[in-house]
Amino acid sequence: MTRPIPEMDTEELRDIAVRGGVEGAREMDRQELVDALVARPGEGAWQEDPKPANVNPNDYLYQAPERR
Numbered sequence: 001m002t003r004p005i006p007e008m009d010t011e012e013l014r015d016i017a018v019r020g021g022v023e024g025a026r027e028m029d030r031q032e033l034v035d036a037l038v039a040r041p042g043e044g045a046w047q048e049d050p051k052p053a054n055v056n057p058n059d060y061l062y063q064a065p066e067r068r
Contacts, residue, residue, distance in 0.1 A: 005037050013037060 005013065013033040017025035022036045 006034055 005016075008016075010030045010033065013030065014025055014028070017028070017033050017036055020037070022028075022033075025033065025036070028036065
């Protein structure tokens, strides 16, 4: 079983980040590596669903916000 990311040492984190394609991973410090690995784009860590929770996704029509 693997350890949680915050419990890994810096070299383990750096290896994972480099293999995972994190840009600049070789120059990052430990906290930057943890932040980059925990909140990877595409995994939903920072994304927000634009539709209300009680709406069927098939019935929802997304409208982009107006640009000013």
